Amino acid sequence: MIEFLKATKSFRTAKREVHAVQDVSLTIEQGDIYGIIGFSGAGKSTLLRLVNLLEKPTAGSVKVQGTDITTLSPKELRKLRRRIGMIFQNFNLFTSRTVAGNVGYPLKLAGTSRQEVQRRVAELLQFVGLSDKANDYPEQLSGGQKQRVGIARALATSPDILICDEATSALDPETTSDILRLLKKVNAEFGITILLITHEMHVIQTICNKVAIMENGKVLENGSVFDTFTNPQHETTQNFIQSVQQDRPSSTLLEKWRSNGGTKLYRIVFKGEIAGAPLLSRITRKHGTDFNIVYGTVRELQEQLYGNLLVSFDGPELAIQQVISELSELTEIKEVQTDAS
Amino acid sequence: MQVDWQTFWPRIVEATGETIFMVIATLILGSILGISIGLLLFVTRKGNILENKLVSMLLNLLINFIRPIPFIIFLVAISPLTRTLIGTTIGTWAAVFPMTIAASFGIARVVENNLISIDPGVIEAAKAMGASPFQIIFTVLIPEALGPLILGLTFVTVGLIDFSAMAGTVGGGGLGHVAMTYGYQRFDGSVMIVTVVLLILLVQLAQWLGNTLSRKFLRR
Numbered sequence: 001m002i003e004f005l006k007a008t009k010s011f012r013t014a015k016r017e018v019h020a021v022q023d024v025s026l027t028i029e030q031g032d033i034y035g036i037i038g039f040s041g042a043g044k045s046t047l048l049r050l051v052n053l054l055e056k057p058t059a060g061s062v063k064v065q066g067t068d069i070t071t072l073s074p075k076e077l078r079k080l081r082r083r084i085g086m087i088f089q090n091f092n093l094f095t096s097r098t099v100a101g102n103v104g105y106p107l108k109l110a111g112t113s114r115q116e117v118q119r120r121v122a123e124l125l126q127f128v129g130l131s132d133k134a135n136d137y138p139e140q141l142s143g144g145q146k147q148r149v150g151i152a153r154a155l156a157t158s159p160d161i162l163i164c165d166e167a168t169s170a171l172d173p174e175t176t177s178d179i180l181r182l183l184k185k186v187n188a189e190f191g192i193t194i195l196l197i198t199h200e201m202h203v204i205q206t207i208c209n210k211v212a213i214m215e216n217g218k219v220l221e222n223g224s225v226f227d228t229f230t231n232p233q234h235e236t237t238q239n240f241i242q243s244v245q246q247d248r249p250s251s252t253l254l255e256k257w258r259s260n261g262g263t264k265l266y267r268i269v270f271k272g273e274i275a276g277a278p279l280l281s282r283i284t285r286k287h288g289t290d291f292n293i294v295y296g297t298v299r300e301l302q303e304q305l306y307g308n309l310l311v312s313f314d315g316p317e318l319a320i321q322q323v324i325s326e327l328s329e330l331t332e333i334k335e336v337q338t339d340a341s
Numbered sequence: 342m343q344v345d346w347q348t349f350w351p352r353i354v355e356a357t358g359e360t361i362f363m364v365i366a367t368l369i370l371g372s373i374l375g376i377s378i379g380l381l382l383f384v385t386r387k388g389n390i391l392e393n394k395l396v397s398m399l400l401n402l403l404i405n406f407i408r409p410i411p412f413i414i415f416l417v418a419i420s421p422l423t424r425t426l427i428g429t430t431i432g433t434w435a436a437v438f439p440m441t442i443a444a445s446f447g448i449a450r451v452v453e454n455n456l457i458s459i460d461p462g463v464i465e466a467a468k469a470m471g472a473s474p475f476q477i478i479f480t481v482l483i484p485e486a487l488g489p490l491i492l493g494l495t496f497v498t499v500g501l502i503d504f505s506a507m508a509g510t511v512g513g514g515g516l517g518h519v520a521m522t523y524g525y526q527r528f529d530g531s532v533m534i535v536t537v538v539l540l541i542l543l544v545q546l547a548q549w550l551g552n553t554l555s556r557k558f559l560r561r
Binding site: 052054074078079080081082084086088090092093094095096097105106108109110153157 | 460462463465466467468469470471472473476480481484485487488558
């Protein structure tokens, strides 16, 4: 478990003071895959480094497994760091060591016997699927393979927590999926809590169960991925979500709809259980109206259904009003402006 | 005035041996001193693992004070100290002492420059894995910089051959001494050519050794 309690980190540059992280309070529970998303410069990278004290908070505190890490002695801190694996955007492998040498390095630091190091390295390389590359040097590997070595190295000391600094940002989409699948496996098989930072909503959507959105050193909102995706509060969050799921047709298409005499459009958002019931047809039939789905998606998010539809209704005005009021009790329904926006 | 080559060749062989001895002795002593200073320079830099403003400033001041002095002047200037420590200012050891001092400050800079070129992310990764500053120095910095470091030391070695020739002119022995006394002062062009060719061969040999060795460690 990781707890940020009003954690703040400021840097003093020659000209001014920069607040990289401001008053952040977050709790990452055991077993979470917690994603922090933000644009570059949002402070997420600094926040991540507070967890193993690569950056020291200037105010507030950070607790890992219940211990306030800012009070640890250098020796205790080094011991704690062995409980926290870390992987990086640029992998940061030792170029002078082989794959096996890289993976075994943290074990050697911890004073593990040569035999035990060999056994563990073989086991880890098996886990990440690189047993045949043990004696290669990092320069001989592809990006995805390098990150696999990074993950194996981070897992060497059997940590409780894995922190990932933009771990897939330097990889192509296919390799990204491979690595995300591997991270999910790490979480599922070893119960390792994962805290990751990214600027890609796709990463959050694929593996995280919780998310925090950061901007200018602050957390704008946080919560379960499902709630955040289906009910974003801030514009930044909405922008991130739109980067992975388009929830409206283009403005030209909407314009066309309107000029062709199209009727009013309504957005219906339904989540979870309700998505399984034939709501639309039942309610519209009851009031003697028709509906037409103009645009929309129904997708799976965190093993729950989530629908987002643009619908028009056909029938007497009064009946349509009744349909809308009945639907609004069960789903979110809002009229959509078809002009401009 | 021409030398008798029959008796002169053994003198040349002896002088070559002296030069090689001076260069290797200086390289070993200078590397020990220079690598230590270079590491200290690097780790005390701003934002580094053992950041220390005072040590960093003093070291930089010292290096920038010694390095610009032309070696031939330094050699003479430091001779009282050489006499106190070595007991004489004549002979190979008397040359090795000032050469080592001058070389170690040069090597310190070469080491520092090579360490700076290490990806800071790699050092951060080692830190994140719980490595102590001492462990970072010996298990990350030195192995990661070894390839370019050997090339840097090769560059220094070539400079040392030059240094040794200069030291030779003021009593240090070696090929420099031969070139000076027989070639220059006796106006014997052939001796001059022989010594210069030998010096060139030594440089070639050192460069070839350095290149071969560094290739073994260079992984990028």
